[in-house]
Amino acid sequence: MSADIITAQGLVKDYASRRGMFAPPTTVRAVDGVSLSVERASTLGIVGESGSGKSTTGRLLLGIEPSSKGSISFDGRPIPAAGTSEWRRLRARMQLIYQDPLAALDRRLTIADQVREPLDVHNIGDAAERRERVHELLAAVGLRPDHGRSYPHELSGGQRQRAVLARALASRPEFLVCDEPVSALDVSIQAQVVNLLTDLQERFSIAMLFISHDLKVVRNISDRVAVMYLGRIVEEGSSEDIFREPLHPYTQALVSSVPQPGTPLKERIILQGEPPNPANRPSGCAFHPRCRFATARCRSETPALKQTTDDRSVACHLVAVSTAQPSLEGVV
Ligand SMILES: Nc1ncnc2c1ncn2[C@@H]1O[C@H](COP(=O)(O)OP(=O)(O)OP(=O)(O)O)[C@@H](O)[C@H]1O
Ligand SMILES: [Mg+2]
Secondary structure, eight states: OOSEEEEEEEEEEEEEEOSSTTSOOEEEEEEEEEEEEEETTOEEEEEOOTTSSHHHHHHHHHTSSOOSEEEEEETTEEOOOTTSHHHHHHHTTEEEEESOHHHHSOTTSOHHHHHHHHHHHTTOSOHHHHHHHHHHHHHHTTOOHHHHTSOGGGSOHHHHHHHHHHHHHTTOOSEEEEESTTTTSOHHHHHHHHHHHHHHHHHHTOEEEEEOSOHHHHHHHOSEEEEEETTEEEEEEEHHHHHHSOOSHHHHHHHTTSOOTTSOOOOOOOOOSOOOOGGGOOSSSTTGGGOTTOOHHHHHSOOOOEEEETTEEEOOTTSOTTSSSOTTTTTO
């Protein structure tokens, strides 16, 4: 059995886009050659500014949208074509949790009915077993049995996200894509829901792709982290390494805004220039217009994601490959 539950190779996603009624359609490349893998029962965090392709990557992995290029395998096998019965069976093993629990829930159904829905759809257990399982699931996410009789609008935001989690867990998934799962919640309950997620992950051995703008949460929750910029992964490594010693200048800027426990706050690097826009992709390294270290090579040649050490990959011409020492060290 492979250590990875899901693996993607060279994923590309192009969207047709029209900037005005009479403008000719152009294509926008939202994801541009992403390869990644998520180990069983572990968490890969994805960070990057708005528009960098994080959510699109999550949707491609789940097969909610077809990729324009590339391949995905789940549990060692290629993902079957969307819509087929084989794909539907597989979908029960991977679930999506996104930002807005109210949109994810059906306003006309009670919470218990919605948590039971996957059991009905996948024909799991008889009526009594399903009732029992709904109770178990509600308890697992910290909801009381009477919450099951409520409708979504009768619950708080945090309770709704717990209900969404209970429903996602009903089919015993092995992989969850969590796309900004707590960013719509009150700050005071974000930590509770994050803790719940990690508890459930451990208890049920679930792997996660955890997408978030909140780097502190990503650092705490992730085993590995991938940093995306304009549809590409520009750095990937263990969460500890990435936050302790970011190598890509973009990662350095992101990480500089997060205080490190036990170390004095480093100088915060403010990113200059336009945020990434896939409709207007710079030549060479897409980050070069905002990079403090950009050279002529960076403007003309796109850096490939290369392994720098055993456990880290970086796409930057200025980071030495196959040495433990980043060449940027001392410059920053
Ligand atoms: N259905 C679509 N049609 C056309 N363009 C799309 C579509 N979905 C995403 N895009 C474009 O693809 C790019 C990546 O979008 P995506 O939603 O994956 O980014 P993101 O990293 O999740 O951003 P955010 O942090 O704001 O959620 C954006 O430029 C977006 O406008
Ligand atoms: Mg998104």
